[in-house]
Amino acid sequence: MTQDIHPLLLCGGSGTRLWPLSRKSYPKQFTRLTGEESLFQASARRLSGEGFGAPVVLTGEPFRFIVMEQLAAIESAPRGVLIEPEGRNTAPAVLAAALWLAEVDPEGLMLVAPSDHVIPDGAAFRAAVRAAAPRAAAGDLVTFGIRPTRAETGYGWLELQEPGHAEADAPQPLVRFVEKPDAETAEALLAAGHYLWNG
Incomplete structure (x- = not known):
């Protein structure tokens, strides 16, 4: 049986280093820096297709409507949108998402992915993720270098x-x-x- 890979898209942070294009109320992951889609939309699309489940999005309350609007614009329905009550950095947020996913799909694999990366070769990235999946399924923690x-x-x-x-x-x-x-x-x-x- 093939396990689904559940992309967890991290959509926190204010992205103020790219001000004024990116600001606290509209961080860089929601902007269109490299094309027709925002970085967030490109991330969601990149992590879709065979072997991937619908994305789980982890974001803050101020961005939940932007997340839903941008996913709808690319016809992507999330498996879930988890709202952080307040930002506490990455580790607690990923732990909360892992616990939630363990309830939803105990056999699934979670891929933690920032939503603001630019990865020009999406097919190669998906292939690398699929190649790493057996190691993750065996219990290894996998990171990409x-x-x-x-x-x-x-x-x-x-x-x-x-x-x-x-x-x-x-x-x-x-x-x-x-x-x-x-x-x-x-x-x-x-x-x-x-x-x-x-x-």
């Missing part, structure tokens, strides 16, 4: 277990997460060759 192109201090990094595996597309065991490093540490991580950006 991006091959680094520079010593970036604005991203978290993932240390792979073995040097040389940063070039492989297959799932790899992780040693640790490295929170946003300073410039010197980022240079060392890039040079080491077995680190990825935390996607």
